[in-house]
Structure formats: structure tokens, C-alpha cells
Amino acid sequence: MTASSELSRNITRRTVVAAAGGASLAVALTACGGSDETTVKTGDAPEGGSTGGNTGGSPSGDSGGGGGKEIAKVADIPEGGGKVVGDVVITQPKAGEFKAFSSKCTHRGCAVKDVSDNLINCPCHDSRFDASDGSVKGGPATLPLPPTAITVDGGSIRLA
16 A cells, blocks of 8 residues: 555545634634724823823933824814724714724725714725724624724824
């Protein structure tokens, strides 16, 4: 008997189906991982933390501990609207309350276009998402936009 026929004799249909099922389960469980929504209100400190104010570094705050890279200015985000900045869409559903989500639509991965009337709009298939929590408000998308962690540091909005 050759080595290849000996190998194929040891691999049964049941083994292949079980391996495929196990791999599918692993992929499904990985995709189900969740994340917590992040909300930052100017002047409100998160539990046990700060609003991302100048916690060190230079007195001007430009390299202080105020979070990651600046992605927008507070003044650029209208109340009831928002702004798409690369892979992030930043919204201001209420005065002084800023939220951020992935800018990739959960339907087909298109980049969302704009935010108006507290709705994040995807131009590809007309999915709409709530600007306050990323939940689906219309269209073919069935999953909410994943939240993105941000901090508000004075007049700057930064990735957390």
C-alpha cells in the first residue's frame, strides 16, 4: 500500500465534516465578539477617568495625555449632524455629546457619506443609522455601526 492511499484511508467523511464544522464555529464565535459603546460629553468625566484633558506633556496640550491622534475639532461637528473622517464617523446627537462609529456600512462595507437629522447615511444601498448609538434605522443593513473610542480634549476630538 502507498503512503497516499494509507493517508486517504484514515481521513473519513465524518472527519472532514467535523473539521469543517469546527472551523465554522471558530469563525462565528470570533465574529460575535462585541465592544462597548463609547460616549464622551464635554465636561463630563468617565467613571474613574478624565475627559481626556491635558494630563501631562507640554502646557499647550498638543502632546499631552489627551488621547491619540486628533481627528476633528469640536467646532467642525454640528449638533444633529456629524463628519466622516477616514474610517470614523463622528456625530453630535445632542449639544456637547460626541459619539464615534466605524464609517464602514455593515451591509456591504461601503463608506457612509454624511450625517444629517441625526442619521448616518450610506449612499450605496440607502442604509441609515442612528447618530446617537449606531443602530439601524432603515435600509438593508441589519447590524449597527461598531462604536469607536474617542476623547474630547478642549476643542479637539481624538482617537482614544
